[in-house]
Amino acid sequence: MFYETVIEGGKHWSLTVRAGTQLRIIDRDGGANVGMLLYNPQNLLERYNAPDTLKCQHTFKLTKGHCLYSDMGRIFCSITDDTVGWHDTVCGNANRELVASRWGERSYQEYRNEWTQNGHDAFLVEGGKYGLGRRDLAANVNWFSKVSVADDGTMLFDLENSRAGQFVDLRFEMSTLVLLHTCPHPLSTSLTYPRNPVALQLSKVPPAADDDFCRNSRPENVRGFTNTELYRLCGGGGE
């Protein structure tokens, strides 16, 4: 591990990682939510695409073995380990109005760093640092949050999905701009504004081997890895 930090609940951050970087996200106290969007720093028009990610892998949830796809048929990162089992990518973010109506609004003026930041504004702030704006937001991942679907389509948030110490490992397969926030999930049923910290651990890991679990978890991912490796062989997305 070459770096470790803690992001308190209700905050945001961004970082650019190279291929071969592992990001471990640890739910420190349980009940965390981490909103995440991914972009190709060499071409910001290439971005995480939740619909492609879901339909390519015939899944609604994200967990170990899944890959996060860009809209260009490439893999930003693979989920190489996951002790949680279900992460959401279809619910988006809470915005200011939603936070205010559910938990009440705490202004910065009055509460300073204990204000009630929302995920939508958090992404606008972090994205704006790279020239990204309203038009560039997409369906994000909500790590540690589970929303299941009944037969009639009704969505159900699980407040007990993630416990203290549970983690997810992301292995990046190409250079990636990561925007993240720790603001509440928009369907959270918490009685008070949830303010749960996560630990982030960055390390170097070897590239995916031929018998890699994520590469071989579906035939689609074999082809996704081929696309990504071709891009890197041609000089894109690499070191």
Added chain:
Amino acid sequence: MRKESELLPGEALSRRVIPAGDYWIDTVKMGQTLRIVDVEGNQAADTLFFNAADVAEGYSAVDTIREQCNVYLSCGSKLLSTAGNLMAEIVADTVGRHDTLGGACASESNTVRYALDKRTMHACRDSYVLAVAQHDRLGLGKRDLSHNINFFMNVPVTTGGGLTFADGLSGPGQYVEMRAAMDVIVLISNCPQLNNPCNAYNPTPLEVLIWDADVR
């Protein structure tokens, strides 16, 4: 929920057939009603909306399904924007369920889903990119091409977290109708997909009709 419309095609302001593999882009004004007809059945109408007065505000699949707390669209669904505003409401629907999770097909995602040598086959996102390039006066670009609605597509989610592509619930002449709650630019790609059994490998035409507000 299924509900038939009382609007008469003979009173429509405009009627237009969209052949498979083609796109349609036009403005639907506040209060007007847009009907999309699945002319021969099991065709996918990949549809996006933009606020005509501020194109940076577009249809948001995630806000739409979350606020109605249901992943499927049908009569009564309020189609929301990235700013949480009402763009249009589905007011008639003879099918009963439409998808907004699966996104549009792309030549790039086709390489992953089917085979690497599918990369040159026509796809919805190529139609979208061409549409905004040929209408660049609107100020739209690739970055605005976010997650769309797939009218007439049936993509059931299982309780265990799976995603399946089932046979369509639609059929010849089935339609969905929505009333615009603001002036919206509507962009439809009539899906050219030749690799997916959901349209029996046979993409077919769609028809769009628009009625003025005072007809209803």
